[in-house]
Amino acid sequence: xxxxxxxxxxxxxxxxxxxxxxxxxxxxxxxxxxxxxxxxxxxxxxxxxxxxxxxxxxxxxxxxxxxxxxxxxxxxxxxxxxxxxxxxxxxxxxxxxxxxxxxxxxxxxxxxxxxxxxxxxxxxxxxxxxxxxxxxxxxxxxxxxxxxxxxxxxxxxxxxxxxxxxxxxxxxxxxxxxxxxxxxxxxxxxxxxxxxxxxxxxxxxxxxxxxxxxxxxxxxxxxxxxxxxxxxxxxxxxxxxxxxxxxxxxxxxxxxxxxxxxxxxxxxxxxxxxxxxxxxxxxxxxxxxxxxxxxxxxxxxxxxxxxxxxxxxxxxxxxxxxxxxxxxxxxxxxxxxxxxxxxxxxxxxxxxxxxxxxxxxxxxxxxxxxxxxxxxxxxx
Numbered sequence: 001x002x003x004x005x006x007x008x009x010x011x012x013x014x015x016x017x018x019x020x021x022x023x024x025x026x027x028x029x030x031x032x033x034x035x036x037x038x039x040x041x042x043x044x045x046x047x048x049x050x051x052x053x054x055x056x057x058x059x060x061x062x063x064x065x066x067x068x069x070x071x072x073x074x075x076x077x078x079x080x081x082x083x084x085x086x087x088x089x090x091x092x093x094x095x096x097x098x099x100x101x102x103x104x105x106x107x108x109x110x111x112x113x114x115x116x117x118x119x120x121x122x123x124x125x126x127x128x129x130x131x132x133x134x135x136x137x138x139x140x141x142x143x144x145x146x147x148x149x150x151x152x153x154x155x156x157x158x159x160x161x162x163x164x165x166x167x168x169x170x171x172x173x174x175x176x177x178x179x180x181x182x183x184x185x186x187x188x189x190x191x192x193x194x195x196x197x198x199x200x201x202x203x204x205x206x207x208x209x210x211x212x213x214x215x216x217x218x219x220x221x222x223x224x225x226x227x228x229x230x231x232x233x234x235x236x237x238x239x240x241x242x243x244x245x246x247x248x249x250x251x252x253x254x255x256x257x258x259x260x261x262x263x264x265x266x267x268x269x270x271x272x273x274x275x276x277x278x279x280x281x282x283x284x285x286x287x288x289x290x291x292x293x294x295x296x297x298x299x300x301x302x303x304x305x306x307x308x309x310x311x312x313x314x315x316x317x318x319x320x321x322x323x324x325x326x327x328x329x330x331x332x333x334x335x336x337x338x339x340x341x342x343x344x345x346x347x348x349x350x351x352x353x354x355x356x357x358x359x360x361x362x363x364x365x366x367x368x369x370x371x372x373x374x375x376x377x378x379x380x
Contacts, residue, residue, distance in 0.1 A: 140165075
């Protein structure tokens with residue numbers, strides 16, 4: 001597939017061959033920092049096969065989940081830095097908030113699973129955006145249906161400036177139509193089968209982004225958006241615990257990490273329940289075969305629902321079976337409100353919690369947990 005401003009085809013092919021060759025080398029033979037040519041990649045066929053292998057029929061959840069409702073989503077980055085978490089395999093849930101953790105930890109492979117098939121379709125829309133856009137400004141333009149800028153933006157333009165540009169630039173019928181057609185055409189080239197109904201669902205999601213722009217909020221079906229939820233613009237401007245803006249859209253380098261992984265087909269969308277018989281149970285033996293190990297698992301507040309539905313024990317069993325790096329972590333979200341957890345940051349309605357995966361896997365108290373509050377208050 002041709003994309004704007006890529007390297008010459010011959011050079012790109014040589015890099016791809018080098019990446020494919022190295023993908024079978026055991027991790028113990030790899031250096032701590034990989035060059036671009038060393039990074040793994042999958043063909044379109046391999047990408048689609050992995051998505052199918054670890055997916056199932058999925059299920060229902062009562063949100064559109066177009067964006068996160070976690071204003072504290074970047075707070076774990078400071079902890080990830082202190083643990084020097086890099087590489088390994090990433091597994092997360094939900095839509096683009098995963099890209100923030102992926103950009104900071106640079107896993108070799110990332111899986112994003114969700115019980116809703118619609119989430120996989122949304123992730124294909126994001127994949128199309130990363131394939132189509134030459135830079136962050138074009139990404140925003142295509143995402144929100146703005147006219148494509150005539151010239152590339154200045155390197156490392158602050159995210160505040162990019163968002164200000166998007167907010168003062170009106171959409172037009174032509175810009176919305178062109179963006180939608182361009183992205184839907186790309187979606188059909190990724191190897192994952194999509195029906196006409198799927199394409200309409202993706203088009204509907206894109207229309208929502210184009211209509212709401214940076215004012216878009218997370219919504220629950222049948223209820224209006226909650227004013228306490230952050231807007232898309234707020235999420236992209238968010239900061240870590242040290243006060244630094246670090247969303248995946250905050251710099252060219254962070255954006256480039258995710259874009260490179262998307263173009264190398266190593267961010268793989270899955271459909272499935274984390275407590276079900278497919279995603280984690282099938283992932284564990286594959287990781288062992290590939291000599292890979294988990295580095296980050298982002299569960300948001302999924303465990304809350306697993307505890308309510310009586311399937312949390314299955315999740316625990318499957319998580320314990322996953323090969324993991326010594327410093328691997330689980331990132332959770334707590335929605336108890338300000339001051340309801342010792343790790344809550346003043347001014348934030350949600351709290352992000354980071355637990356070592358080894359601690360979770362070996363703590364006998366986990367087997368006695370009966371509520372999400374009980375699970376997260378173990379972490380003080």
